[in-house]
Amino acid sequence: MELFKNAKAVRLRNIHNKYLTADEDEESVTQDRDGSSKNAKWTVEFVDNIIRLKSCYNKYLTASNQPFLLGMTGRKVTQTVPKKLDSSVQWEPILEGKQVKLRTRYGQFLRANGGLPPWRNSVTHDIPHRTATQEWIFWHVDVVEIVVAHSPVANKPPPALVPYSDSFASDSSSVSEYSSKSPSFSRQESNDSTGTSGSPTRGGEGRVIYFHIANENGDYDEGEEELGIQFKGNDVTELTKRLEEVCGIENVVVCTKSPLNGNLYPLRLQLPPNNSTMHVVVVPSSSDGINEFSKGAMAF
Structure with missing residues (x-):
């Protein structure tokens, strides 16, 4: 299983x-x-x-x-x-x-x-x-x-996003599941809106990151509704670990789609500043095409 x-x-x-x-x-x-x-x-x-x-x-x-x-x-x-x-x-x-x-x-x-x-x-x-x-x-x-387990805390409104602060980079990530087709809090609520340390988050800090999950060929259906997480910080390694936990998949590469040629490129180093919303693709590291598009890794 x-x-x-x-x-x-x-x-x-x-x-x-x-x-x-x-x-x-x-x-x-x-x-x-x-x-x-x-x-x-x-x-x-x-x-x-x-x-x-x-x-x-x-x-x-x-x-x-x-x-x-x-x-x-x-x-x-x-x-x-x-x-x-x-x-x-x-x-x-x-x-x-x-x-x-x-x-x-x-x-x-x-x-x-x-x-x-x-x-x-x-x-x-x-x-x-x-x-x-x-x-x-x-x-x-x-x-x-994937199936996203529901929190025992129900009917809680979504936390509002606030402007980016440099202090976010040192905070733990907080996860709240969103639907890309609705601004409402639709898939999952984090446990009483707490971070990994157990302390309350401050008004839903961080950015929303929407994602697709690709198969071993690097393919995914762009017509599928994206899942989303709320993420604090700008470290790609931390984001990768969080997405592995949410997706239940080990050894993934977080990629972004180039607006120029439509190709996927792995994210490196840090996420873009200003806490802007992002759309990424989670690709198994065993993907047939991972070595090809790894050559053009994107860093911000």
Whole structure:
């Protein structure tokens, strides 16, 4: 379950470098290279030590009893809305290194098939017996939306931002979750508006930093609503640590998008002065493109 920790929505990428995708017929499940499509996004529901995955059509990833091909062992994986959420929509994540296997309650695994049609791009559940297909049941988990726990303090108005003060740089960071589409306090309230030291914050000091979370390819959906934190100080290292805590992801690089060419560049040294609002992208350090855009790190 570790790879799904704090995950509200994920994309699943297989050994063929394709994503688990809900077909537009709202019944079939396939593989596609377009990971930015809404059809490749699956909402996660937790039930004890298992998960349920819901497509963009509000239908559950289902291990059916229908054979994929007559005479073959693999059975179809579909999208359904069962009258009762039974074991057919339950998947047990089994961690294997940095990948995961998704097992049904009856011991089969979610499998991304390769080869020639009709196997190509199909998705079944099965127990692979041939060595050549052993890796077809492994999936990379890209978290694209996280769950932010609610504070026991409810219905508290957002603290107002105040002008920048040099003294902020020495303060601990204080986190309050905002929605980028609303000025109101919408996602999470910090514990009684306190900093890490436990002392009250002074009227919501600091800046608001909105962020997207990129996958291992450095890709993210700009159409997705940004999450946001309130952050005091201007140290990039502290901001990175705070975002790792909020996102539940280790070893990330905080990047900003260049207004000139649209490329991502890691932030270095310090944040811009004047406590201005920022928009950043949180990228796993293992991202395929991290070395490329690290060459042009931005410092203020």
